[in-house]
Amino acid sequence: MTICIYGGTFNPVHIGHINVINTVLRKLKPDKLIVVPDHIPPHKEPSDLADDRHRINMLKIATRGIAGVEVSSFEQQRDEKSYTVNTIEHFYKKYPGARLIFIMGADLAPGFLGWHRAQRILELSSIRVLARNQGERKRIESAAAEIRRAGGDVEIIDCRPVSVSSTDIRSRLIACGRADGLVPGAVERYILKNRLYNFDKTKYNSYVEFLRERLTAKRFAHSVNVAEASLRLAVLNGADLDKAYFAGLMHDCCKEIPREEQLELLKRSSFEVTDVELGAPKTHHGIAGAVFLSEHFGISDPEILGAVRYHTVARGGMSLLERIVYMADLISKERSYPGVERMRQEAYSNLNRSLFSALSFSIRDSISKKRTIPTLTLMAYNDSVGYFLDEENTARDS
Ligand code: ATP
Numbered sequence: 001m002t003i004c005i006y007g008g009t010f011n012p013v014h015i016g017h018i019n020v021i022n023t024v025l026r027k028l029k030p031d032k033l034i035v036v037p038d039h040i041p042p043h044k045e046p047s048d049l050a051d052d053r054h055r056i057n058m059l060k061i062a063t064r065g066i067a068g069v070e071v072s073s074f075e076q077q078r079d080e081k082s083y084t085v086n087t088i089e090h091f092y093k094k095y096p097g098a099r100l101i102f103i104m105g106a107d108l109a110p111g112f113l114g115w116h117r118a119q120r121i122l123e124l125s126s127i128r129v130l131a132r133n134q135g136e137r138k139r140i141e142s143a144a145a146e147i148r149r150a151g152g153d154v155e156i157i158d159c160r161p162v163s164v165s166s167t168d169i170r171s172r173l174i175a176c177g178r179a180d181g182l183v184p185g186a187v188e189r190y191i192l193k194n195r196l197y198n199f200d201k202t203k204y205n206s207y208v209e210f211l212r213e214r215l216t217a218k219r220f221a222h223s224v225n226v227a228e229a230s231l232r233l234a235v236l237n238g239a240d241l242d243k244a245y246f247a248g249l250m251h252d253c254c255k256e257i258p259r260e261e262q263l264e265l266l267k268r269s270s271f272e273v274t275d276v277e278l279g280a281p282k283t284h285h286g287i288a289g290a291v292f293l294s295e296h297f298g299i300s301d302p303e304i305l306g307a308v309r310y311h312t313v314a315r316g317g318m319s320l321l322e323r324i325v326y327m328a329d330l331i332s333k334e335r336s337y338p339g340v341e342r343m344r345q346e347a348y349s350n351l352n353r354s355l356f357s358a359l360s361f362s363i364r365d366s367i368s369k370k371r372t373i374p375t376l377t378l379m380a381y382n383d384s385v386g387y388f389l390d391e392e393n394t395a396r397d398s
Helices: 015-028 052-063 084-094 109-114 118-124 137-149 166-176 185-193 201-214 217-237 241-250 259-267 281-297 302-309 320-331 340-349 351-368 375-397
Strands: 002-008 032-037 069-071 099-105 125-130 154-157
Touching: 002 015, 002 084, 015 032, 015 052, 015 099, 015 125, 015 154, 032 052, 052 069, 052 185, 084 099, 084 118, 109 118, 109 125, 109 137, 118 125, 125 137, 137 154, 166 217, 201 217, 201 241, 217 241, 217 320, 217 340, 217 351, 241 302, 241 320, 259 281, 281 302, 302 320, 320 340, 320 351, 340 351, 351 375
Parallel strands: 002 032, 002 099, 032 069, 099 125, 125 154
Antiparallel strands: none
16 A cells, blocks of 8 residues: 655645646555655744645635545644644554655755654655656755665656645735636635635835825826735745735835925934935935834834835845835736836845845936945845845855
8 A cells, every 4th residue: 555645734735736736646656645744844934824624624625626635634633733744653553564754845855854853754754756846856856865875765756746835826816816827726715715815914004104195096007006015025035924014005105295394304204314215206205205214103113213214225134024015016906117017026036136236226217227226225226136146046046
């Protein structure tokens, strides 16, 4: 008897997971494939983890019509960290003599030998790995070779990868209330009915109304769209959702007040204002906006104020929230400049890389228009080159 065990958080289950299940059933033809949602994930701490009950219900709905699949509540019945080794030992005892195969996505293979009692998992089961994205083969092969050197029986299962993650889906649901076809239809209905992965935007209604009165319809729509893009980037990058939504929403709150009023506010800025900025009126509304938020609404959070203050010029050493609002402003839904779709995709898949692209573009643009470039922007660019090179080196090493 061959039994495949497929563990994970499934927060929520998505079409990538279903692709894994179907591929494994087709290629390995096990007698059973048992899907085991965890209780406390040992390797990650998602801030938006749906209840065990919901995650298991979604799995049951998603696998209802697939013969040979069982959903197990084994890990969820134990009030402890969900270590795979305990699950494998459980099924090893429950099905004496069965051949156990543990299924995992490519992202887990490189760190596998560091898992709790990894050697015991290798003693009791084989491992099969499936790609999550195109072009991962080399990386998976080197991880598999390491596991083999540790005595494991590991193989890669060829499949057509479906590049999607639960994090990406949560970001879409939290920001825009839809999963864009990345989870089975019945699962999406379950999510909406039970209000899972839902961010309560109504608590910002008074600010929305304030902006509606103060801004033109076009700028108002932009502000709401930037708030949504910030929220989505915040989920993807593990930032504070409320701060991201609020800073995105309010980033242009002073954009349409008269120049003189902006200058008055600017004089009271606790953030340093450089000479180049003083001579560039287009950058004033960010600085003015931060002063206005603190004087008018009593906002004192330095992260929020920084994100509004620097959203026009950026700066060296930008905080995560500053990077989020800066990029959200460039990729918001209504933007339609040439290349925006590429910029959007880059921002949603790699915030730092998109910051490098955006700053490079902005600096080239200023040069071509013979405009001065704030030192802050140059410092932000220099930092972004650093992120970029770090990531390139990590990718090469892995
Ligand atoms: P999150 O984005 O919240 O980290 P996830 O999308 O990685 O979640 P998990 O529930 O953590 O989903 O994944 C469970 C298992 O499924 C893991 O072995 C993971 O590598 C694998 N997996 C997840 N998504 C895919 C995918 N698109 N293709 C192949 N394997 C996947």
